[in-house]
Amino acid sequence: MNRGPFIFLGVFIILSLTWALVINKPIQETGHLSPIFDAEQGGRLPIGIKGGAAQGKLVYQEFGCIACHTQQVRVAAGFDLERGWGERQSVARDYLDETPVLIGNSRLGPDLSNVGKRQTDASWHMLHFYNPDITSKGSNMPAMPFLFETREIVGEATSRALKLPAEYAVADGYEVIPSRKAEALVAYMKSLKVTYDLKEAPKSNDVMSEELSVALENAK
Amino acid sequence: MNLIGNLCSSLCSNLEGDAKNREAQRTIDAAIRFPLLSIFKASIVWMLIATVFGLIASIKLHTPGFIEECQYMTYGKVEPIFWNTLIYGWLFNAGLGCAVFLLARIGGTPLKQGVFLTITTVIWNLAVVIGVVGIILGDQLPYKWLEFPSYTAPILFISFLGIGLWCAMAFRARVQRTTYASQWWILTALFSFAWIYSAAQIMLVCSPAQGAFQTLVSAWYAENVFGLLIAPLAFATIYYLIPKTLGIAVVGYRYTGIAFWSWILFASVAGTAKMVNGPIPVWVASVGVIATFGLLLPTTTFSIQFLGSLLSRFSKIWDTASARFLIAGVLSFIVTMLFKSFGALRGSQEVVQFSIFESGVNQLALFGFAGMVFTGASYFILPRLLNKEFPSPTLVDLQFWAHGMGLVLLCIGSISGGIQQGELINGSTADMLAVVNTMRSSYFLASTGLSFILVGAIAYNVTFFWMLLSARSKKEASTSLIEEAPELEYTAS
Numbered sequence: 044m045n046r047g048p049f050i051f052l053g054v055f056i057i058l059s060l061t062w063a064l065v066i067n068k069p070i071q072e073t074g075h076l077s078p079i080f081d082a083e084q085g086g087r088l089p090i091g092i093k094g095g096a097a098q099g100k101l102v103y104q105e106f107g108c109i110a111c112h113t114q115q116v117r118v119a120a121g122f123d124l125e126r127g128w129g130e131r132q133s134v135a136r137d138y139l140d141e142t143p144v145l146i147g148n149s150r151l152g153p154d155l156s157n158v159g160k161r162q163t164d165a166s167w168h169m170l171h172f173y174n175p176d177i178t179s180k181g182s183n184m185p186a187m188p189f190l191f192e193t194r195e196i197v198g199e200a201t202s203r204a205l206k207l208p209a210e211y212a213v214a215d216g217y218e219v220i221p222s223r224k225a226e227a228l229v230a231y232m233k234s235l236k237v238t239y240d241l242k243e244a245p246k247s248n249d250v251m252s253e254e255l256s257v258a259l260e261n262a263k
Numbered sequence: 264m265n266l267i268g269n270l271c272s273s274l275c276s277n278l279e280g281d282a283k284n285r286e287a288q289r290t291i292d293a294a295i296r297f298p299l300l301s302i303f304k305a306s307i308v309w310m311l312i313a314t315v316f317g318l319i320a321s322i323k324l325h326t327p328g329f330i331e332e333c334q335y336m337t338y339g340k341v342e343p344i345f346w347n348t349l350i351y352g353w354l355f356n357a358g359l360g361c362a363v364f365l366l367a368r369i370g371g372t373p374l375k376q377g378v379f380l381t382i383t384t385v386i387w388n389l390a391v392v393i394g395v396v397g398i399i400l401g402d403q404l405p406y407k408w409l410e411f412p413s414y415t416a417p418i419l420f421i422s423f424l425g426i427g428l429w430c431a432m433a434f435r436a437r438v439q440r441t442t443y444a445s446q447w448w449i450l451t452a453l454f455s456f457a458w459i460y461s462a463a464q465i466m467l468v469c470s471p472a473q474g475a476f477q478t479l480v481s482a483w484y485a486e487n488v489f490g491l492l493i494a495p496l497a498f499a500t501i502y503y504l505i506p507k508t509l510g511i512a513v514v515g516y517r518y519t520g521i522a523f524w525s526w527i528l529f530a531s532v533a534g535t536a537k538m539v540n541g542p543i544p545v546w547v548a549s550v551g552v553i554a555t556f557g558l559l560l561p562t563t564t565f566s567i568q569f570l571g572s573l574l575s576r577f578s579k580i581w582d583t584a585s586a587r588f589l590i591a592g593v594l595s596f597i598v599t600m601l602f603k604s605f606g607a608l609r610g611s612q613e614v615v616q617f618s619i620f621e622s623g624v625n626q627l628a629l630f631g632f633a634g635m636v637f638t639g640a641s642y643f644i645l646p647r648l649l650n651k652e653f654p655s656p657t658l659v660d661l662q663f664w665a666h667g668m669g670l671v672l673l674c675i676g677s678i679s680g681g682i683q684q685g686e687l688i689n690g691s692t693a694d695m696l697a698v699v700n701t702m703r704s705s706y707f708l709a710s711t712g713l714s715f716i717l718v719g720a721i722a723y724n725v726t727f728f729w730m731l732l733s734a735r736s737k738k739e740a741s742t743s744l745i746e747e748a749p750e751l752e753y754t755a756s
Contacts, residue, residue, distance in 0.1 A: 045442045047434055050450050054527055058458050058491075061531040066466070066483055069547050074476045105401035107339020107410075113617060117540040120613040121689040135542045138474025143405050143467070146478045148537065150617035150688055151324070153695045175327075183327045183699050183706075189334035 099231025309352030358496030370437030486534030588639025595631025623677025669715025680705025
């Protein structure tokens with residue numbers, strides 16, 4: 044091993060082979076998925092992110108929300124289903140349109156794959172971003188007051204203004220207005236939901252039986 | 264083996280020709296003094312910056328109101344800045360500094376084109392600054408340890424190619440044809456980083472892989488930054504410092520080849536273990552788990568070599584600042600690898616996945632293993648480079664103990680806290696707010712640890728700049744202070 048080229052060559056061969064095995068092979072074999080068209084479930088699957096929600100995704104990325112929130116549901120381990128974070132395993136096809144992908148690998152806060160299903164109320168999200176203490180007392184999520192503007196009420200109060208509880212209220216004659224970024228972020232949160240089924244990721248038996256019982260109830 | 268003989272003979276003061284050796288070494292050191300000092304300057308300042316950002320991020324976890332109003336300092340921005348300045352700022356520069364010194368000394372010849380090296384490293388550091396500013400302004404990418412905005416990537420890559428080219432030429436220019444393990448590790452680190460960085464940038468930014476597979480590439484890259492860049496540079500330093508500070512050859516040196524190749528093989532695959540239960544084929548994660556466990560093979564060899572050498576000269580460890588940092592680094596390495604290997608098993612990941620366990624282990628690997636080793640090496644290199652004594656040995660002691668104590672607190676907070684957090688998140692349906700409440704004490708412990716490390720970083724900066732700026736005393740100016748004998752090694756007390 045007294046020659047530089049020998050070491051270079053050895054390292055090069057090992058790195059290329061391992062790269063070919065664990066990175067290139069899976070991508071060649073399973074990394075060229077295409078969307079599915081399913082008329083019953085509303086056309087193209089995955090549904091994808093559009094409009095204001097797509098803007099919100101950029102805000103999510105800008106403020107590094109990924110440092111604390113994942114967007115993936117696991118079935119084989121953990122209590123993701125029991126926590127109501129999702130109904131089925133997240134699979135590669137779910138992330139088809141995501142570039143850059145915001146899966147995340149840290150759960151200092153809850154998983155957000157289906158936050159749009161859990162919290163459908165836009166004003167809840169607004170208050171949560173303005174000050175998480177209002178909606179989730181004791182949370183260590185950072186407040187984002189810079190996404191809102193506190194301004195004097197001129198004439199009539201704006202309908203978009205946050206409806207703050209008394210102890211968090213701003214001074215009389217002032218109101219808190221969400222900025223465009225806040226609106227986009229909330230639109231993104233509301234869009235985060237997996238509403239469709241994929242063959243490769245069947246729902247768990249519990250979820251299926253629950254849905255069946257609901258369907259039976261309805262039929263009666 | 265020839266070379267070890269040379270290394271050892273240079274340590275023995277009673278051998279003939281030592282004065283001549285020292286004269287030759289001074290010429291070698293003089294040729295790289297300017298670039299090397301600028302690299303160390305950068306690394307030491309980056310260490311301070313990284314620790315400050317780490318502390319801010321850590322405080323934000325238990326006191327979310329801390330610097331809350333500023334949109335440029337959200338947790339999501341401060342945290343990636345911390346990791347990126349830690350890796351590309353501090354450890355990369357420190358490791359590079361050690362590598363340059365080693366290449367020059369082991370090669371045995373004064374190296375040319377120091378200006379070229381200085382320019383490329385300055386460009387590298389400017390790119391890191393641009394990256395940090397980019398994250399602050401909100402251009403970050405969501406990939407672990409690749410958060411720097413995409414526009415910094417070409418600058419980083421090109422300046423790295425320059426650095427790598429210089430080092431390859433320095434290696435070629437060696438007079439001593441026999442190579443030593445340190446040189447293999449340096450070559451590996453430089454070549455691997457060019458490879459993994461370009462592969463990751465191409466597959467994530469230029470022509471991105473499909474959604475889920477970006478995570479795979481990102482996990483592979485992040486683990487390789489440790490396994491194929493930082494760790495090899497630290498190994499190179501350890502293989503050099505053991506004979507230099509202890510006056511003995513590395514115990515069991517002939518097994519180095521096995522450890523070297525098996526480390527590269529297993530480390531280059533280990534990253535995919537993080538993808539357990541993720542949206543990629545199951546076998547990919549399994550290969551990663553096996554490889555991470557396989558890392559125990561080279562780890563065992565390293566442990567025997569390093570600990571065997573260090574413990575056989577135990578008394579020297581407490582007298583020599585460098586050796587003390589070295590043993591702390593080696594112990595951190597062993598603990599890190601145990602946590603990494605056993606933590607990658609599926610059973611463990613079911614508990615610790617997505618918790619702060621992983622960041623705790625990474626902090627142990629970076630602050631503990633690599634950080635301690637590079638710091639120890641810089642305490643060996645700087646007096647030789649400047650021919651000055653430490654202005655205050657107390658400060659060196661202070662840094663050692665502050666850094667060490669901080670590390671212990673940080674690891675208890677993050678690693679054992681991570682296991683607790685994982686048990687609550689992955690093993691129960693406890694409310695997330697309750698989990699946050701339980702974790703508050705662990706977060707607080709981590710902040711305390713980082714404050715200790717910050718004290719150490721300040722002591723390090725003061726020592727370095729004091730040494731750099733103070734005028735040489737009469738004694739320092741007139742003679743060579745360094746006599747390459749272990750008994751006369753620079754001591755902290």
